Amino acid sequence: MPTEREQQILDLIRQNPLISQKELAELLGMTRAGLASHISRLIKKGLIVGKGYILPPNEHITVIGAVNMDIAGTLQSSELIPKGSNSGAINNQLGGVGRNVAANLAALGVATNLITVYGSDQNGEQFAEDAIRRGIDISSAQQLPNQATAMYMYINYQNGERFVGLDDMTINQAITPEFLEARLPLINGSKQVIIDSNLAPKTIRWIYAHVTVPIIAKAVSVTKSQHLLQDNVNLASLVVNGVEGTIFTGEKMTTLAEAKQGADSLYKMFHCSIYLYVDNIGIVQRTVDGTNCYQYQSDTEVVNTNGLGAAIAAGLAYATLKHKSTTATLTLVSQLAELTMETAENVNTKATAQIVDQ
Structure with a gap:
């Protein structure tokens, strides 16, 4: 929060974004050196973004995470033939948890800043064009020359359940603490920050130590989820599926009763709100107020679960931004999950604010 003097400076900048330091100092009866000190603190707090007194957009959310091209296969048969050719459907689409979260937020009408890295290939160009079309701000993202955009290949059973996945996401190693340091004013000027565990452990540790606004984390994959578990965990909420939850706790989470117990264990481990989702069952919400559950509607036709966690994370951030109650938040994220x-598609374009706020 700004001090009284800092708020006076911000008010003057809002009235005249082109005002000079000399004019500010004169209006406030301060020395140039004293004003410069206040300006420096405002930048560190994220209330001013860099030079030129650029004010961050109101109520924006920053997403820090991966973008990739998904190569998705769905089996035609209910059984997979090992080492043989299996009939099915194959399609390519943009994905990545960070990108999917940002796309969901944009569909919900939230000003969204996506911090990521992508390649100088055709997939990278497609990502940039898609982000602009959706209204996602990628001015803080970076296109890396002579590198390929991350890719994720997976095969699903007919019911949408994942059989196997293979990722090539080396490019995400470029999202380092040094990379984020220059973007920290914008990050801390957000209402909330959402991260995914595609980030390197050292980067997540840095985020925990330097981000001062509420952080939502989306666990990603059994091999990367534990990146989120640091000795300086600083989360408001964790979104995690049953398989990833088991990696953290060692407990089975395949039934609603098991998921309730698992959510409680995760709550004690991370000391933050837990949104645990289990395929074909529902979502368990564990907060300081207790445990609540939502069972998916029996008539929900499951086609693909790949974008499920990203939709829940985006819905949670949206609900928090709109000051929804705990119960209303669970209902909202569950509606987004079902849609x-x-x-x-990884992101359902029908999942808008008009739909979930009904």
């Missing part, structure tokens, strides 16, 4: 499962 997402019913489409082959």
Whole structure:
């Protein structure tokens, strides 16, 4: 929060964004050196973004995470033949948890800043064009020359359940603490920050130590989820599926009763709100107020679960931004989850604020 003097400076800048330091100092009866000190603190707090007194957009959310091209396969048969050719459907689409979260937020009408890295290839160009079309701000993202955009290949059973996945996401190693340091004013000027565990452990540790606004984390994959578990965990909420939850706790989470117990264990481990989702069952919400559950509607037709966690994370951030109650938040994220499962796309374009706020 700004001090009284800092708020006076911000008010004057809002009235005249082109005002000079000399004019500010004169209006406030301060020395140039004294004003410069206040300006420096405002930048560190994220209330001013860099030079030129650029004010961050109101109520924006920053997403820090991966973008990739998904190569998705769905089996035609209910059984997979090992070492043989299996009939099915194959399609390519943009994905990555960070990108999917940002796309969901944009669909919900939230000003969204996506910090990521992508390649100088055709997939990278497609990502940039898609982000602009959706209204996602990627001015703080970076296109890396002579590098390929991350890729993720996976095969699903007919019911949308994942059989196997293979990722090539080396490019995300470029999202380092040094990379984020220059973007910290914008990050801390956000209402909330959402991260995913595609980030390197050292980067997540740095985020925990330097980000001063509420952080939502989305666990990603059994091999990367534990990146989130540091000795300086600083999370408001964790979104995690049953398989990833088991990696953290060692407990089975395949039934609603097991998921309730698992969510409680995760709450004690991370000391933050837990949103645990289990395929074909529902979502368990564990907060300081207790445990609540939402069972998916029996008529929900599951087509693809790949974008499920990203939709839940985006819905949670949106609900928090709109000051929804704990109960209303669970209902909202569950509605988004069901809408997402019913489409082959990673992001359901029908999942807008008009739909979830009804």
